[in-house]
Amino acid sequence: MPRVIILQDLADSIGKTLSAHDKTIPLYGRSFPQEDLFQVWGLEAKQGLAKIGEARRNRQGIYLSLQGKKVVWNQVNIIPYQAEYTSRAEGIIDTRLLAKKIVTLIGLGSVGSCMAVYLAQASVGRFRLLDMYTLSASNVSRHACDMHHLGRYKTRAVKDLILARNPSASVETFEEDFLDLAFDSQTERINGSDLVIASTDSTPCHFMVNEACLREHVSSLYVGCYERAQAGEIVFVIPGKTPCFNCLMEFRSKSLGKLKLKSRRIPYTNEDPADFQAEPGLAVDIAYQTVVATAYALALLLPDSPRRLLLDSQRNLILLHSGSQPRDKHAKVFTMPFDFILGRATRSNGCEVCRNLTQEDFENGTAS
Ligand SMILES: [Zn+2]
DSSP: OOEEEEEHHHHHHHHHHTTSTTOEEEEEEEEEGGGTEEEEEESSOOTTOEEEEEEEEETTEEEEEETTEEEEGGGSEEEOHHHHHHHTTTTTSOHHHHHTOEEEEEOOSHHHHHHHHHHHHTTOOEEEEEOOOBOOTTTTTTSSSOGGGTTSBHHHHHHHHHHHHOTTOEEEEEOSOGGGSOHHHHHHHHTTOSEEEEOOSOHHHHHHHHHHHHHTTOOEEEEEEBGGGSEEEEEEEOTTTSOOTTTHHHHHHHHHTTOOBOOSSOTTSOOOGGGSOOOOOOHHHHHHHHHHHHHHHHHHHOTTSGGGGGOOTTOOEEEEEOSSOOOHHHHTTOOSTTOEEEEOOOOOTTOTTTTTSOHHHHHHTOOO
């Protein structure tokens, strides 16, 4: 007899639909003939799913007919997915609290796509995804989406990855460039978020996100790679508590010298950003930055958990080097492979972006 897998919610609705006798409903999913396995994923045609059989009820009860093979209902492996999914995180993070959190991800490249999946695995329940690009062959070696998603919008493809980990998540997708949005639309995307994560290749975009998040009093996280992804930086901004992304400009230019964040949007040229070759870098190097950034994201989402210890508001610039010996410009900042530096920055009194937050707000750690 073949093995059949159905998630609990779907099994419940099959049971309900077949409460009357002599009914037949179609089953959609995937079959793996060499493994004698069927996965039932739905009762209607959806993208990527094929009809693999039917469910019926006769006098003996429900049975499935799958490509000519008959399977009685009590032989079906019904998976209580939601409970099993969160069981590994029990006592480590508050999965019920995370299920209510809204995370907005601006940029779904190698960093953003992998962070989205990690956050879904941690039980974050609500996502807004912004990215205007489609998945190309050159993305695949570093992206969370594999070649089955070629040509798809990164937003839609990452949404499927999130739902494949956490089927009860709700995901909104926006195929747009944050920089090109009108003021009201920018506010709308940010508003109500518990955390905004910007991981685009465009530093100007990060500045714009910083402004919008301070305006809306939303915490934000910025993840960027330096040339060739040998090193990267993470900045977290808590309105009223930390220096903002703009405040750090001065600090960065002093302490990082020639080390420049790669930027895909090149000012003063006609080059289409979509044609611009991204910096080379290996998935494994970017993964180090992604994992650390996700840990900061969870700390920002769960400020009452022990994870809050990561959030030193005086040290909100984190610099990381990949697993190779720092060379050239990088050797002036980093001393060894995997080097991890907590940059101590101060709020810039001249910062035009966060000057609306009074000094008192900063001292009290509360935004007005
Ligand atoms: Zn500032």
